[in-house]
Structure formats: structure tokens, C-alpha cells
Amino acid sequence: MRFNFSGRPYSLALRLTFFISLSTIIAFFAFTWFMLHSVEKHFAEQDVRDLKQISIAMNRILQTPVAPDQKKISKIKESISDYRNVAVLILTDGGDVLFSSPQGATLRSVVNASNFTAHSRAREIFLWTVKEPTLLMRNGSDMKMETYRIVASSGKATLNGKPQTYQMIIGLSIDFHLHYLEALKKNLIAIAFVISLLIIFIIRIAVRQGHLPLRNVSKAIKNITSENLDMRLEPSKVPIELEQLVISFNHMIAKIEDVFTRQANFSADIAHEIRTPITNLVTQTEIALSQHRTQKELEDVLYSSLEEYNRMTKMVSDMLFLAQADNNQLIPERIMFDLRTEVVKVFDFFEAWAEELNVSLQLNGSGCLIKGDPLMYRRALNNLLSNALRYTQSGKTVTVTIAGSENSVQLIVENPGKLIPAEHLPRLFDRFYRVDPSRQRKGEGSGIGLAIVKSIVNAHHGKVWVESDTVSTRFILLLPRMAT
Secondary structure, X not given: OOOOOOOOOOOHHHHHHHHHHHHHHHHHHHHHHHHHHHHHHHHHHHHHHHHHHHHHHHHHHHOOOXXXXXXXXXXXXXXXXXXXXXXXXXXXXXXXXXXXXXXXXXXXXXXXXXXHHHHHHHOOEEEEEEEEEEEEEOOEXXXXXXXXXXXXXXXXXXXXXXXXEEEEEEEEEOHHXXXXXXXXHHHHHHHHHHHHHHHHHHHHHHHHHHOHHHHHHHHHHHOOOOOOOOOOOOHHHOOHHHHHHHHHHHHHHHHHXXXXXXXXXXXXXXXXXXXXXXXXXXXXXXXXXXXOOOHHHHHHHHHHHHHHHHHHHHHHHHHHHHHHHHOOOOOOOOEEEEHHHHHHHHHHHHHHHHHHHOOEEEEEOOOOEEEEOXXXXXXXXXXXXXXXHHOOOOOOEEEEEEEEOXXXXXXXXXXXXXXXXXXXXXXXXXXXXXXXXXOOOOOOOOOOHHHXXXXXXXXOOOEEEEEEOOOEEEEEEEEEOEOO
């Protein structure tokens, strides 16, 4: 059990051990107190019953009219002989002793007590402690204390040949009961202490065993590294209390695995994409330097190199854009603009390329006001049209449709082409993802254009998806009119 004084919350094992042990110990001590109280109550009831029986018997004997005094005394002695630790003192009104048992003299001090008269009249049973000097050693003495449970009564009887009023004090020594209760209390306290330690020990073991599944889960989690992210915990093999935790952990690991996989693929893809233009530049430069070139030939080499540099610059710019999106740093402007006008501007930019490819551009839909970042929207549309033109056959038409509603706008970029299998559709927006396993593609796309489109749409709190059939492929953007 480890204690931490650094302000950190105590461990669950310590908390459970403490509270369960405390509850059990309190319950045990409550039982102990109840047992002691019950024994003490039983002794008291027994003493009261004996005192009442003795008092009734003594009064009956004394009040017998025809019996001589000696016979009465004899019967009194005979009656009290059946009881142990009983003291009897009978006095006249004047204080003379009519009868005294061997221990009766110790009760003389009771008569002189201030509250004796009240107890006597009410015939109450009360406790009285008598102190007697007792020789303990040759040169010292001590006071012996003895506790009695006393009942006092009075009556009239014929004694010494004449009617007299008497007072009878009967005391029952309860020292034996008190000593027994004291010894019982000490024994119970000792037993309670031992049992408490045993309870704490057992509960500690039980709590530790109860936490075994949690430690097993922790050990299994500790063994998961970046090399085995495909490992999953089995929810059915843990207690029901840990089932949701294991399910959540598996879900988290699945997300981490996906991120690691995407990052690994991304790193490999970006290395591949950058290596190609660098290799082209190196090869081209080595060839140009291998022999004497004219100024015109050197200019051609420089222009070709510039194209490769521009391609690399655009790729780096796109990657920085995606990095901002991944870190939630992509904050679009909030400007009211006409979406159709932006589409027309993009059409004008691609008009020459479309004519070169013998592909027509068609815009359907009227003007539609929308709030957002027009430059980002233009960039997204630019990537979608570039992708559509790249995969559209000569003589076909790329169609852009704008359909507005009260709260949203739907922008559809459609191009005729081959059917894209359904399993590829959700992953088209992943970076460098290609349907063709050979990784060949037409044109000079960087492979991250659609990923940028998705980042822009998400930054505007919109949705984007793709549909494909044997007729065409459609990229659908659902955009809010008033981006939040």
C-alpha cells in the first residue's frame, strides 16, 4: 500500500481497503457494544429479580404475627443462605439493629446517605459503592471498594414482644458481575483489535485480487507499441465494469493506427513525389553540364528546371495548407459573395486547357449568395475541375451545378468517365490515394488536391462526398449559406 503526499489522489486500492475495512470494523465494534450491553442488561435484570424475591420473602417472614422472634430470624437466615453475596440489615426507627447478616454492617453507611429516604419511600433499586479499609501489607493499607445493588423497604412487625416499625436494607454485591464484564470487555477489545488487523489484511488481498483484471488490462495496454497497433483487447474477457473502457480503448487504438498508417503512407508518398522532380533536375543538370551547350539550349534547360521547381513549390504549399488544417489552424474568412461568380472565374482560368483537351465546360444554376472565404472556395473548385478535366475523354462535357436552398447550397462537379468501385469512394479524399494500384495518373496532379477540397469544406462546416456510376462521377459539396 503506497502513500502519496504530493497532492495526488490516493489509489483506488487504498481507498477501497480503507472504506471497506472501516465499515467492517465499525460494524464489528457495534456488535461488540451490543453484546456487552446485552450481558450487562441481563445481569441487572437478574439482580433486580433476586432482590425483589428476597425483599418479599423477608417482609413476609417479619410480618408473620404468631411466629416468635427466634423463628423469624432462623427463617431469614435460611432464606438468604440460598443467595450468594447478599447482605441484609434490619433496623428499628431508633436505629437499633434488629438483624444483620455477616455483610450487613457494610450497609450501615447507606442509611446515612442523603438520598436514602427518597429511595426507600419509592422502594427503588439503586447502586451503592461501599469503601472498606483492608490491610494489604504490613506497612500499608488500601481501600476496598464493593458495589451493591440495594433495595430498601419498611414495615410494621411484632418484634421483641411489641409492635415496631422497621427498616430493611437488602444489598446484592455485583462485584462478580462487574469483574466479569470488565474481563469480557478487555477480551473483546483484544479480539476486536486482532480481528480488525485480520480484516484489513483480508480486504487488502481481496481488493488486490479484485484489481487483477485492471492490472491485466494495464499490462496489455503497456505492451502495445507503434509496431503492433493492430493489437486489440477482448471486451468479453474482462469484467463488465471494464468492458466500456476496453471498447473505448480499442476505438482509440483504431484511430491511432489509422493516423499512423496515413502518416506513414503520407511520408512515403511525399518522399516519392519530391524525389521524382529532384531526380529530373539532377539528371537534366548533369546532362547539360556533360558537354558544351549553346545559350538557347541552356535556356531550355533552365525553363524545364523552373517547371519542376514550380511543381515542387506548389506541392510544398499544398502540404503546408493540409498541415494547418490538421492542426485546426485553417480559419477561413467570412465574406458574403456570389458562388456562381466564383465558378465563372474558375471556368475562365480553365478555358484554354479545356479547349486543348477538347472538353466542354457547362454551368447550371443561378446566382447564389454564400458566406465564407471566396479564395478557399475557388481553390477547392479549381482542384475539382482540374481533376474532372484530367479524367474526361475528348469530346465530353464537365458540368458544374449550383442548387441553393434556404440554409445550404449544393455544388456538384460532374464528369463522364468509368465507374469507380464503391470501396474506393470514401478514400478518394485521402492524401495520395489512387484507385489504380500502379499509381499511374494522367496529367501532373500532386495527389493531394481532393484532400485539400475536403479540408476546405470541413473548415466551412460543410460536407463533401462522391458518387459514381457507369455514366459519370459526381463530387457533391453541401455548403452552409452562413458559415459559422
